[in-house]
Amino acid sequence: MANHVLLNNIEHSDLRVITQRGDEFGDNLWFSPTFVDEMRSVQAHYPIVFHKDQNTAQFTPVALFGFQQQENLFLQSNEWDATYIPLSVQRMPFFIGRQDITTDGVTEQQRVITLDTDSPRVSKTQGVELFLEYGGNSQYLEDIAAMLETLHHGLQDNEAFVNTLISLNLLESMTLDVTLDNGANHQLIGFYTINEDVLNNLSPDNIVQLHNAGYLQAAYLILASQVHFNDLVALKNKRVARGQ
Numbered sequence: 001m002a003n004h005v006l007l008n009n010i011e012h013s014d015l016r017v018i019t020q021r022g023d024e025f026g027d028n029l030w031f032s033p034t035f036v037d038e039m040r041s042v043q044a045h046y047p048i049v050f051h052k053d054q055n056t057a058q059f060t061p062v063a064l065f066g067f068q069q070q071e072n073l074f075l076q077s078n079e080w081d082a083t084y085i086p087l088s089v090q091r092m093p094f095f096i097g098r099q100d101i102t103t104d105g106v107t108e109q110q111r112v113i114t115l116d117t118d119s120p121r122v123s124k125t126q127g128v129e130l131f132l133e134y135g136g137n138s139q140y141l142e143d144i145a146a147m148l149e150t151l152h153h154g155l156q157d158n159e160a161f162v163n164t165l166i167s168l169n170l171l172e173s174m175t176l177d178v179t180l181d182n183g184a185n186h187q188l189i190g191f192y193t194i195n196e197d198v199l200n201n202l203s204p205d206n207i208v209q210l211h212n213a214g215y216l217q218a219a220y221l222i223l224a225s226q227v228h229f230n231d232l233v234a235l236k237n238k239r240v241a242r243g244q
Contacts, residue, residue: 003118004095009135012115016127017093017140022078023070025120030066032088035154036161036218043225045074045082047232050162050171050192059162059171059192060155061222066232067178067186073235081235087151093119094144096152111152113145161215168206169198170219176229181237193226194219 005011021027031051034042039061042048046063053060063086065072074081097114115122128140137145165171172195176188199219202210210216 001118002116004097004114004116006097006099007094007113007115007130009131009137013131013135014124015115015117015130016123016125017130018121018123018127020078021075021080023072023075026092027075027080027089028070028072029089030069030071031062031064032086033060033155033158034063034086034088035061035151035158036214037150037154037157038087039218039221039225041084042086043221043228045084045228045231046086046225047228048222048225049174052190052192058159059166060158061161062191064191064232067188067236073232073239087147087154091144091147091151092116093121094148096148111149113141113148160213161218164210164213164215165194165219168202168210170195172198178233178236180233180240182240184240186236194222196223199223 018025031049034048039048042063046065048061049064050059051062052058065074067073093116095114095116097112098109099112101108101110121127129138130141132138162171171192174188174191174193178186178188180186207216210219
């Protein structure tokens with residue numbers, strides 16, 4: 001159970017964060033959110049698809065790490081086997097919270113950093129320090145703050161991106177059937193991707209609309225990322241061969 005608290009240098013002066021990778025630290029994710037400005041980095045390693053929230057019906061672009069829940073095929077011997085890890089994973093166990101700040105009688109909400117103190121990454125004896133000896137932020141925490149700001153704006157901009165794709169009928173459901181070397185069959189369902197036929201037949205005005213919004217390149221990056229489904233299959237075969 002997560003326990004999100006407002007981070008501060010008094011109550012949390014002795015806390016550290018373990019940056020090592022592993023299932024035991026919550027890295028057994030089979031997908032994680034991404035956003036338009038991150039897609040160039042993400043598509044170099046992972047398939048990018050869209051996940052539809054069953055409660056809100058909202059679509060979110062995600063980087064796919066496996067074929068089923070709690071399966072991250074990029075985790076190898078407590079190492080993440082890719083040179084880029086999505087920001088939504090890197091930032092753990094930190095999140096963006098909101099706090100009411102009153103100045104001259106005017107109350108406004110400001111973004112603040114919160115910490116999941118129940119995360120297995122949080123420790124008093126291991127990991128990277130959050131605060132300096134006299135209370136200032138460590139470089140690690142400064143980097144986290146910048147990362148959270150980038151992630152906040154990126155995920156916020158996803159709504160406009162997805163709405164544009166939907167308005168142009170560019171999203172379609174997908175099914176991926178996989179047969180492993182040992183004969184086992186797996187089926188990936190419930191995700192969505194870019195309809196390439198519709199994209200290729202958009203009107204010039206719609207192409208300009210996508211380009212001007214910065215979404216045309218993102219759409220092609222998502223399509224290009226599908227080559228990494230082969231990488232996922234290869235990683236799955238290796239894991240099965242090792243008996244995992």
